Amino acid sequence: xxxxxxxxxxxxxxxxxxxxxxxxxxxxxxxxxxxxxxxxxxxxxxxxxxxxxxxxxxxxxxxxxxxxxxxxxxxxxxxxxxxxxxxxxxxxxxxxxxxxxxxxxxxxxxxxxxxxxxxxxxxxxxxxxxxxxxxxxxxxxxxxxxxxxxxxxxxxxxxxxxxxxxxxxxxxxxxxxxxxxxxxxxxxxxxxxxxxxxxxxxxxxxxxxxxxxxxxxxxxxxxxxxxxxxxxxxxxxxxxxxxxxxxxxxxxxxxxxxxxxxxxxxxxxxxxxxxxxxxxxxxxxxxxxxxxxxxxxxxxxxxxxxxxxxxxxxxxxxxxxxxxxxxxxxxxxxxxxxxxxxxxxxxxxxxxxxxxxxxxxxxxxxxxxxxxxxxxxxxxxxxxxxxxxxxxxxxxxxxxxxxxxxxxxxxxxxxxxxxxxxxxxxxxxxxxxxxxxxxxxxxxxxxxxxxxxxxxxxxxxxxxxxxxxxxxxxxxxxxxxxxxxxxxxxxxxxxxxxxxxxxxxxxxxxxxxxxxxxxxxxxxxxxxxxxxxxxxxxxxxxxxxxxxxxxxxx
Amino acid sequence: xxxxxxxxxxxxxxxxxxxxxxxxxxxxxxxxxxxxxxxxxxxxxxxxxxxxxxxxxxxxxxxxxxxxxxxxxxxxxxxxxxxxxxxxxxxxxxxxxxxxxxxxxxxxxxxxxxxxxxxxxxx
Numbered sequence: 001x002x003x004x005x006x007x008x009x010x011x012x013x014x015x016x017x018x019x020x021x022x023x024x025x026x027x028x029x030x031x032x033x034x035x036x037x038x039x040x041x042x043x044x045x046x047x048x049x050x051x052x053x054x055x056x057x058x059x060x061x062x063x064x065x066x067x068x069x070x071x072x073x074x075x076x077x078x079x080x081x082x083x084x085x086x087x088x089x090x091x092x093x094x095x096x097x098x099x100x101x102x103x104x105x106x107x108x109x110x111x112x113x114x115x116x117x118x119x120x121x122x123x124x125x126x127x128x129x130x131x132x133x134x135x136x137x138x139x140x141x142x143x144x145x146x147x148x149x150x151x152x153x154x155x156x157x158x159x160x161x162x163x164x165x166x167x168x169x170x171x172x173x174x175x176x177x178x179x180x181x182x183x184x185x186x187x188x189x190x191x192x193x194x195x196x197x198x199x200x201x202x203x204x205x206x207x208x209x210x211x212x213x214x215x216x217x218x219x220x221x222x223x224x225x226x227x228x229x230x231x232x233x234x235x236x237x238x239x240x241x242x243x244x245x246x247x248x249x250x251x252x253x254x255x256x257x258x259x260x261x262x263x264x265x266x267x268x269x270x271x272x273x274x275x276x277x278x279x280x281x282x283x284x285x286x287x288x289x290x291x292x293x294x295x296x297x298x299x300x301x302x303x304x305x306x307x308x309x310x311x312x313x314x315x316x317x318x319x320x321x322x323x324x325x326x327x328x329x330x331x332x333x334x335x336x337x338x339x340x341x342x343x344x345x346x347x348x349x350x351x352x353x354x355x356x357x358x359x360x361x362x363x364x365x366x367x368x369x370x371x372x373x374x375x376x377x378x379x380x381x382x383x384x385x386x387x388x389x390x391x392x393x394x395x396x397x398x399x400x401x402x403x404x405x406x407x408x409x410x411x412x413x414x415x416x417x418x419x420x421x422x423x424x425x426x427x428x429x430x431x432x433x434x435x436x437x438x439x440x441x442x443x444x445x446x447x448x449x450x451x452x453x454x455x456x457x458x459x460x461x462x463x464x465x466x467x468x469x470x471x472x473x474x475x476x477x478x479x480x481x482x483x484x485x486x487x488x489x490x491x492x493x494x495x496x497x498x499x500x501x502x503x504x505x506x507x508x509x510x511x512x513x514x515x516x517x518x519x520x521x522x523x524x525x526x527x528x529x530x531x532x533x534x535x536x537x538x539x540x541x542x543x544x545x546x547x548x549x550x551x552x553x554x
Numbered sequence: 555x556x557x558x559x560x561x562x563x564x565x566x567x568x569x570x571x572x573x574x575x576x577x578x579x580x581x582x583x584x585x586x587x588x589x590x591x592x593x594x595x596x597x598x599x600x601x602x603x604x605x606x607x608x609x610x611x612x613x614x615x616x617x618x619x620x621x622x623x624x625x626x627x628x629x630x631x632x633x634x635x636x637x638x639x640x641x642x643x644x645x646x647x648x649x650x651x652x653x654x655x656x657x658x659x660x661x662x663x664x665x666x667x668x669x670x671x672x673x674x675x676x677x
Contacts, residue, residue, distance in 0.1 A: 511674070
């Protein structure tokens, strides 16, 4: 008879391992890092396919006493794991033949890579779909919901995209769609898909536990990056826990530091990264930076819980984005005037009470950023003028109202259109119309107002950042307004920074954040140097100078 | 081609690199690969005797550039370090590639010096 090293028995949805001798317990803890180190003798594991596979492997080395039924049950879990794994690998092969889907409108097709995402979600039941902006993540989600098992489905979207989703879903499929109104639950009319805004989730929180929604899809899932710290996060967690299929959509799932991925996975598959303590111990270098982003990115892919294809991966031609970084002279008097105040605040940050210190530090950051924006606004306007006088349509991104005011004053003759936090939805729509129809060549946009905005790409290929954001993904989202299907020209993105004020430290923080998220989102990708070609801007500047000379001569 | 033009090209090249902004060893390996791929002539971990070991010594048209890469720099300490490098006869000019926002004087011991932002490459 084979020697045994303890026992293993099924108890409900757990496996219980008992009478484990110390030397085997030590091995067990090395191999299963989530087993608490202080636990001895008895250990429990969730009874699912993945644990079944790991446990049967451990039992090959250290056999344990088991009943025949349990042995069959464990073997079943292992086989399930292997066949699931094989099925998912087959889906991702280029020669995979996806099933035909009914329910598309006449003339609409699901592309091969979209079908792969759909079938992987059905097989894995949880997926973070990180396809590049413009690869049709909305259509992948719509295609998923053509499978009857996924209905009814809840789709959670950003406020300004609820109508756009409704339109896309009904143009693409025959699914019936209901837009949720308000934050007070009412009797839902029959429909296949229910469109929630993130801001509505909390109001509906108590209706989510009944499992009515078989699927939940989160558009721009980075909205949930603060995890359970927000009301919408707590509501989303309930929605996720009750749903069978969970899909997160975002080309930019990590907005800031790498640790955000733990919060995102909480809503898609909360077992994959373990508890926060596990995650922190195993993956993080401190409380927000991932020690090895590439390893984490590879792990998520290997678990088939993340899928990301670039435009190049699916055979689309993409010219690189021409990124120009220019040093702009700040107006030093603006920076000086904050300096005095800053000095007082700085004093508080070192000598004040704990609360005072924290607040003073934040105020200093905000003030510095504001002053930096204002100090360079004039020269930013001059730079943009060069482009405008050459008839180049420009998207100009900023953050502070005072900065917009300077731009509006300096560039008045170009009748700028505004798309910022100060405009109503109707005013924004009008601004977009004026720009798209060519009534103005300048659209001033707030850094954080642009997500999902579509249509500018037919009109414009140049974006100027007159102020920086703290998150590199915000810049990416703004560039994504132009860099999308329908754009015929290569994109130029110009960052106009100063070497004084808030810009230099912000640039370094942006670098750290980008380098983290790139590792997780695109592990193993050969890093490309930034493509930077100033020749066009230089030519425009020369043209500008010679036209000024002519004007003077005349 | 003049030195200044070529050093300008080296600076432009360095400004465009996207290097790991957290793990310095990795960033150094990435930079070494990139320098090799672009055909720059350089030595890694170049010993400067008592003055220490500089991360890279890049030869640009007869001019030897000491290039130090620091993900996170303590400003005063790195300045002292560059000062020591500047004392060595093998060094003609100094470049610091760093993820800490900082400035350097235009020359250190009469040798031209410059800072390049590690974060800038990621824009």
